[in-house]
Amino acid sequence: MLETLIIFLILGLLLGAILTFASVKFHVETDPKLEEIIEALPGANCGACGYPGCSGCGKAIFEGKAPVNSCPVGGSPTAIAIAGIMGIEANSDQKPLVARVKCNGADNAKAIYEYSGAKSCLLAKNSFSGMKLCDFGCFGLGTCAVSCPFDAIEMVNGLPKVNAKKCTACGICVKACPQFLMELIPQDQKVLVNCNNTDKGKNAISSCKVACIKCKKCEKACNFDAIHVGGVAVIDYTKCTNCRACAEVCPTHAILVYEKNNIVKVVAKVEEKSGCSGCSANCER
Amino acid sequence: MKISDIFKDGIYRKNAILIMLLGMCPTLAVTTTLSNAIGMGISVIVILTLSNISISIMRKVIPAAVRIPAYIGIIAALVTIIEMLIHAYVPTLYVSLGIYLPLIVVNCIILERAESFASKNNILHSTIDGIAVGIGFTLAMLLIAFFRELLGTGAILGFTILPASTNMLIMILPPGAFLTLGIILGVMGHYSNKKKEELENE
Amino acid sequence: MKKFSFKGGIHIHGSAAKKALTTNSQIIIPKDPEYLYLPLNQQLGKPSVPVVEVGDQVKAGQLLAIKDGGFSANIHSPISGVIEHIDFFINEPTGQLSKSIVIKNDFSNQEVEYISRSTEDAMKLTAKNIVDIMEESGLVGLGGATFPTPIKYLGDKKCSAVILNGIECEPYNTADYAIMKNHCKEVIRGLKYMLIASGAPKGYICIEDNKMDVYETFRQTLSGDTDIQVALFKEKYPQGAEKQLVSALLNQEVTYGGLPIDIGVIVNNVGTAKALCDAVELGKPLTHHYLTITGNVKSPSNYYVPIGILFKDLIDDEDFDKNNVLLAGGLMMGKTMYTEMTPVTKGINAIILLEDLPKVGPELQCVRCSSCIDNCPAFLSPTNLAQLVKNNKYDTLNEYGIVACIECGTCSYVCPSHIPLLDYIRHGKLELRRR
Amino acid sequence: MNNLSLYFGLVFSGILIKNVLLSQFLGICSFLGVSKKTSSAVGMGMAVTVVLVVATIASYAFYYLVQVPFHLEFLRTISFIIIIAAIVQLIEVVMKKYMRGLYESLGVYLPLITTNCAVLGIAILNINNGYDFLGSILYALGSGLGFLLVIVLFSAIREKLELLDIPEAFKGLPIALITAAFMSLAFIGFGGIL
C-alpha cells in the first residue's frame, strides 16, 4: 500500500515536474483568442469534426477556415460561445434574410429558340444571351439550385423556388446567377417586384407578359414612398409595410405577394369595385 | 434542466454510438455476442456513472489547466477497480472482453461526458446523465450484437435458433461488425431524414 | 512514307462520306446581296472602331473600321454602297450583342485602287513591310479562331518555323481543301511571305492523308524547294488543333497556357496564306473568304463569299425550312445559330444544316471506362473535371489543368454514358473566369 | 535466424494480418474522424506511429523496471495512460519549439492521440503477449504502419465517396463503415500468411 503511494507520488511528481519544466522552457506564444476557442470546445478530442482534435478544430475556426458550429458534439451552445469569442454576434437589429427570385418569366417570357444544351445558366447566357427574348429573365436551368449547399432551391415550372425554412441566406445563389436575379430580402417582406427587365415598357412587355412596364402606377399608389421606378420598379424594404397597394395597381402583375412561401397574384382593386374582372384579366398592357 | 430531458438525450436523442458516433472501438469489437455486449455495457454504465459523480463532486476543486489529465486519472482508477472486480467475480467475461476492458479508459464517451456535462452540472444531474448515456450505449451495443450473434452463430444469448447451415461466420468477424453498424446507421439515417423532411414540409 | 500523328484523338464515324458531299464541287461565287452586315468584333480581341459614318458612300475595299490597339483588326468593305446603320445587332456568331456596320449595296461595283506588286517585287519586301500589309488588310486567322495574324509576327521571340495548317479535320468542312486544290501556288507564295515576315528558316504545309491529291500537287509544285516541306498526317480528329499539330510535327509541346510562338513556332491556316498572298500581290484587303455550305441541303458546295453576307442570302429558304439545326463552323466545334439573319464573319468557314441534333441517350453515371482520358488530345481527365464541376468544386479545376482544354469535343463524342463532358468543362471555365 | 523471422513476422502481422484498425478495432474513433482528407490522414498515421513506438518504449520500461519489481502490475492501466498522456504532451511541446515544420504537419494530431485506443491498447497487448523489448518496439512499429496504411487508403476512398451519388441516408459515416467492412474483408485474405 505504502509502496503504491510512493511510486505514484514519485511518478506524478516526476512527470509533473518534467511537463512544467517543458512548458515553461519551450513556451510558444499563442493568440489568447485561439486558446479561448479551444477552451470553449468540449475537449473530447474525438475527431468527429474532421479536424485533428479540439485544438485543430479550434485553430481552423480561429483562422476562419471552419464555421463556428464545426463541433458536432458541442452543438449549438458551443457554437454560440465560440461565436461570442470570435466577435460574430447574432445581430438582433438585422432582420433574418431569405433569398428570392426577381423574375416570373418562365412561360410568360417569349422564347426565341429551343435550347437543348447543357443545363447551365452560364452556358445559356453565352449562347445569344439565353433563349428568352427578354435579356434579363430567368433561364430556368437551375444553376442556383445546383449551387445551393442546403438544397433550399427547387426548380418548379422553370423558375427557382426558395424553401424559406432551408434557406440560410448565405448568398451563394446570388453570386451563382449569371442574370443577377437572386436577392436577399428580409424574411417578413411579402410584396416583391418579380421583374428585372430594365428595357422600355413597350420592349419589355413584348418580350414577357409579366414584365415591369415602368408605368409608375405603383409609385403613385404607395403611401409610404417605398417603391420607385428606376430601370425597373424597386421596393425599399426599410419603408415597405406590405400593404399591397402597389401589387394591386400593377397592370402586368410584375409585383406579387408571397404568402406561406407561395406566390399569390393580387387581384386589382378596380375589379372588386366594378365587379367585372374581364378586362383586366385579359389585358396585357 | 429537466431530468426526463437528460434521460431522453442520453438514451436516444443523443445516443453515444448511433448519433454521436463515440466509443466505436468496444462497440465494434465486443458485440460478437449479446452476453459480451451486456457485460461491456454494464461496465460502462458503472464507470460512467461513477466518473460523472466524482468529477461533478470535484468540479470546483480541479484547476482548469490540468482538468483533462485529472479526469483521465480518475477514470483510469475507476476502470482499474472494475477490471479487478470482473476479474475476480466473472472471469469468463474478463477473458472475452480482453483488452477492451482496460481500454474503457480512453473511451471518448466517458471523457466527453466528464468534460461537457459532469464538469458543469450538479451531482444529481451528472449521476442521471451517466446512467442515461450508459444505458443508451448499452442498448445500441445490444442492437448490433443481436444481429451479429443471430446471423453469425444462429443463436441469441447462446440459445441456438437458426440451423448451422445458415451461420455466416463473417458476421462475427471484423467485416460483419463494420457492415452491421454501417447498415444500422444507414437505415436510421433513412428514417431520420424522412422525419426531417416531414418537419420541413409542414 | 512517314505520317505524323499525335497522342489521343478519334476517328469520326462517317467522316469520309460527309466530306465527299463537297470535295468535288465547284467553288460558287454568290451574287452580291443587297445588304451586308459587318460586326465590329469579328476578331479575337477588341472590337474595331468605325471610321465611316451613316450615309457615307463607300467603295469595295475601303477601310470601314480601324483596329483598336494591337489586339484587333481592320475591317474593309467587300462592296460599294452606302452605310445604312451603325448600331447594335444581335445576329452575330459569338451570340452577344455587337455593333455592326450595315452597308446597302448600290451595285456600281466601284473599287478602291489596290496597290499591286509583281511576285518578284513582293519577294523583296522586308519583314516589316509584310507585317504592315497584314495589319492594313485586316488579316486574322481564318481557321476559325480569328486570332489577329500580325500579332503572331510582332513578338520579339525568335521564330524557327512557320506551319501552314491544311489539315481540316472537321468531318464536313472542305473549304481549306478547295483553297489548296485551286490556289496551290498562292498558298505557297503566301507561306513564303510569312517566312519573310517571321524570319523563320523553315516552313511546313500540313495535309491529312484523306487529301492525297492535294498532297501530291503540293509535293510536285514544291519539288526542289528545301525551305518548305509538305508533311502528311494521319486522318484523325482533332489533328488540326494548333497545339496538337505542332506536337505531332515537331515533337515539341506548346507550354501550358502558352501560344505556339513561345516555342518559336507560328501556325497559320492555308486560307490565311492565300489571303496574305492576295494582300501582298494584289493589294486586296480581307473582304472575301471561302466557306463550305453542306449537310442536309440541295446542293452542298464550297463558296467564295463576301464577309458580312447573311446566311439567308446564301441558302435557299427551302433548305432552311426542312432543317432544325443551323451550324456555323464545324460539326465538332461549331456553334448553333438560331436565325439565318446571321452574317458570315471572318471566322466562319462552314455552314452546316442538320435535320436534327444527334439522338443521344440520357446522361448516365460515369462508368470510368476512361475512353475520354485515353482520347483527350490535351491529356486531361474530362470525367474528373466534370465531376468537380458537378460538385461545385471549382477551386481544384486549375489543378487538373482545365486551361489546357481545347474544347474539341472528343470526350463528349466518345462517352458511353452520354455525359456532356465538354459542357461541364465549359461551365467550369466560365465559372473560373467569372471569379 | 529464427529470431529474425519472428521479429519480421511481428512487423508484418502488425501491418497486414492483425491490423490495428481492421481486425483489432483499436483507434476507430480517429480512423473515422480524421480520414476525410488524405493529407490529414497521412499526418495522423505518422503521428500515431511515432507515439506508438515512443509510448511502447516508455511503458515497457516502466512496467518491467518499476511495476514488476514492486509487484504493482495491477496498476498497469492507470500508470500507462498517465505515461502516455505525459509523453504526448512532452512530444508536442518539444516539437512545437524546435521542429516547427514537423509540428505543423504532425504535431496538431498529437492531442488526439492521448485518447486513441491504439496507443494504450498496443502498450497493454505488448505486456499481455509477453514480447521482449525489441519485439514490443517492432510490434508497435508494425501496428503504427498498419494504422498509417489503412487510414491513408481509407481516406483516399472517402475523398472519392464525397463525389459519388450515394443514397442520402447512407452518405457520410454509414457508407464509410460499409467501405471499412469490405476493406477488412480484403485484409482477411492475408490471414495465415505467417
Next chain:
Amino acid sequence: MENKMRKVTWSPFAHSGNSVNMAMLDVIISLIPVIIASVLFFRMGSVLVLLTTTASAVAFEYISRLVLKRYNSCQDLSAVVTGLILGLTLPPSTPLIIAVLGSLIAIVVVKQLFGGIGNNVFNPAAAARAFLLIAFSVPLTNWVNPMTSTYVDATTSATPLSLVKTVMMNIKTGDMEAARTAYSVIESNSWGLIKLLFTGEVAGSLGETSAIAIIIGLIYLIVKKRIHTEIVTSYVGSAFLVTVILSLVYDLGPLFPLISILAGSLLFGAVFMATDWVTSPMTKKGRIIFGIGLGVLTIVIRTFSNFPEGVVFSILIMNMVTPLIDRHTGNRIFGKVKVKSNEKK
C-alpha cells in the same frame, strides 16, 4: 420572328454511338464461351447456379432502384453481367440460397448503396465472392468432378489448384520433402494436366476451369476494345514472373509456373473481374501498377495464406488502392512540365 424555333445547343453535334448497354452486351457475349464450357462440364449444377445468380441480381437491382426512388437501371445490363460473373466464380454445388445471398451482397450492398453503376468502390462480384467464402467456407470449397458431378475427395483426387497449394504449403512450413512428393504428383503428368486445364475438364468453380473459353472471350473483348489489355497482361505477367521466381528458388521444374497460372480462377479473374472499368484505375500507368499489384498479391495470398485462392482478395485489395493510384498516376497535362515529386518530400 418566324414561328419555327431552331434548336440551339453546344458542340459537338455528333456522338460515336457508344453506350454502356453495348459495352455490357459485349461482356455478356464474351462470357458465352465460358458459360458453354461450364454447362458442358457441370451440367445442371451450372445452369441452376447461373440462372439463380443472374435472375436474383436483376431482381435485386430492380427492387433496390425502386426503393431508392431512382430510375430503373436494369436495362443497362450491368446487373446481368454482375450476376453471371458472380455465378461463374461459384462452385457448381453451391446451395442456391447462398447464391441468392451473393447477389444480394453484390448488387445491394456493394453496388447500389454506393450509388449504382459507376459508383461502386469494390468489384461487386469479387466482393460478394469473398463475402460468401468467409461466411460459408465449407459449401464454397466443396468441389465436384466435371461430367460425373460427384464430390471431389480430398485424399484421392483434388483440384489442380489444391495440388499447387499443397506444394506451396509444404514449402511454407519448410517441409521440402513433402513439397517434393506433392510436386511429383503434378510433375508425373504435367502435360496432361495442362491439357486438362486448357479444355477445362477439371474440378473448380464454374467459369474458371476452361482456359480456352476464357481466352476466346478475351479475344472478343480485345477486338471490341472493351477492356484495357494492360491490366490482363500485367496481371498475368507479374503472377507468372513471381511463380517463375518461386519455382527457380525451390527447383520446381519449368512447367510449374504455367500450371499455377492456369489453375484456379487467375485467368478468369484477370479477364473478367480485374478489368472491370469502374473499379480499376483510369490511366495506363495506373492500370499497369494495378495489374502488377494484383499478380503479386494473388500469388502471395495463394501461396502463403489460409485460403486456397487469392484472386478475389487481391482484386478487393487493389480496388481499395485504386483511388490512391488514380490520384498519383494522373496523365501529364499537355504542355505542362512535370513537377518533380521528390523535391516536395
